[in-house]
Amino acid sequence: MQDEIVPIWLPRLAARAGPRFLQIADALQAAVAQGSLKPGDRLPPQRQLAAQLDIDLTTVTRAYDEARRRHLLEGRGARGTYVAAPKVELTAVLDLSMNTPPPPDGVDFDDLLKQGLSQVLMSADSGLLMTYHLGGGSDCDRQAGAKWLAPMFGPLDSQQVLVCPGAQAAIAALILALTEPGDVILAEPTSYPGLRAAATQFGRRVIAVEADRNGMLPQMLEQACREHQPGLVYLNPTLQNPTAITMAQRRRKELAGIAQRCNTRIVEDDPYWLLAEAPPPPIATFAPERVYYISTLSKCLTPGLRVAFVLIRDPQERERFLVALRSFALMVAPLTAALATQWIFDGSADALMAGVRKEARLRHRMARDLLAGRYSGAGDGLHVWLELPGYWNCAQLARAADAAGIAVTPAEAFATGSGSVNAIRISLGSIKDRARLRAGLQRLSHLLAQRPESLDAAVV
Structure with missing residues (x-):
């Protein structure tokens, strides 16, 4: 006897409620949650559902694919598609350790990716996308970089902008070159x-320079410059990783002035500037000849792009940077660079970033509510720096959190000197589902409220 198909359910599709395939997948998820669809129920064939809803078959196919991705459906070959049994996750670690952009609500990333790649493939020579590029990005990619940096600097000469495979590669190349x-x-x-x-x-050698709650102290930087004659000074002045401090404009000017007086150079690593609420101008605006500015797409859009833009004013130093970069990274993958360029020029990057910014701020509000009395974030960006009560030390808490199925990053991971503060970094974007993030923050708040001794007593 053949399996009977469950009576067809017809979700209401609204014109302004987002992509139709997601509306169908959401309706399916709701039906499973409410019990009107049960594990083992056989769903109608895709053509039948498309005809009933008067939509195209591709939309239903995408809806079923999305439902499979959510572990709601399973295919059984020629027998058809069935509601899947609930998936039991035995290792459901809640990852609050990785600084990645949160998935923006209402942005269909799959569609954005397909459309962007389609435009790239229609307009670009496939041969050029599959060969070597040695010049720090094509003219078009550099123009996209200048457009990306325009909110920080205004109009730029695109020849001063270099394209490289991520901020880490840019930092390494600057160290090698300078x-x-x-x-x-x-x-x-x-x-x-x-x-x-x-x-x-x-x-x-990395040597720590004393800082306060507004960043590196100018008088201590000047003293360290005269004592050590550094090759570089590294600063991350906006929503600093990990402390989430945004350095005030006055402090930025003071540090830029010291770099000029002491004839030293600053690497300004600024991945979060575009996510911040009204940040001050970059340090590079106050000493353009002494500062090398890095902005990555990984923190504002998605890590998968692996594209960063580096602003270097001097042509000889640009060439030294490229020679250093080629020694270990050669180039950005041309297809990835082309996709980033397409998104920047067609407005997709701005739309995606606006969604990331909105979602990040919503998650900060959630963290503020759930970590009452302990939250010390800036209200935007991707992370919170949480100073711990005296009865916990950061390494001990990280281990206890790990045992409770939560991954966080202790302050010692960020220490450049011999000591470190007693704190942890909590990343708010790495858990895709908001409800799971809430669960992780609640679990962490509960853990913080306990003393380590009470946990030790619970050994079985």
Whole structure:
């Protein structure tokens, strides 16, 4: 006897309620949650559902694919498509450790990706997309970079903008191009771990310069410059990773002035500027000849693009940078660069970034509510810096959180000197589902309220 098809359900499709395939998938998910569709029920064939809804078959196919991605459906070959049994997750780790942009609500990323790639393939020579590019990006890619940087700097000469495969590659290439083995790089006591990793690999020394709640202290930077004669100073002045501090304009001007007086150079790593609420101008606007500015798409759009733009004013230093970059990364994948360029020029990048910004701020409000009394974020960006109560130390809490199925990053991971503050970084974008993020923050809040001794007593 053949399986009977369940009576067809007909979701209401609204013209302004988002893509129709998502409306169908959402209706299917609701039907499963309400029990009107049960595990093992056989769904109608796609053509039949398309005819009933008077929509095209492709839309229903995409809806079924999306429902499979959500583990709602399973295919059984020629027998058809069935409602899947609930998936039991035995290792449901809630990852609050990775700084990635949150998925924006109402933005169909799959459609955005398909449309962007389709436009690229229609307008570009496929041969050029599959060969070497040695010049720091095509003219078109550099123009896209200048457009991306325009909110920070206004109109730019696109020849001063170089395209490279991510901010980490840019930092490494600047270290190679502008310093020698054994040189000192100055940074804040709590700073981006990728700097230390690159410096260590290349035989450079990172020395911490004292900072306050507004960033690196000018008088301490000047003293360190005179004492160590650094090859570079590394700063991340907007929504700093990990402290989430945004340096005030006055402090930026003071640090730029010191770089000029002490004849030193600053790497301004600024991945979050476009996510911040009314940030001050970059340090590079106050000392353009002394500052190398990096802006990546990974934190504003998606890490998968692996595209960053580097603003270098001097032509000889641009060439030195490219020589260094080619020694380990050669180039951005041309197809990826072309997609980033397409999105920047057709407005997709702005739309996606607006969605990321809106979602990030919503998640900050959630964190503020759930971590009452402990939240110290800036209200935007991708992360929260949480200083811990005295009865916890950061490494101990990270281990306890891991045992509770939550991944966080302890302050020691960001330390450039011998000491570190007692805090953890909580990333708000790495959990796609908002409800799961809420669950993770609630679990973490509960853990913070307990003392380690009470957890030790619960051993079984």
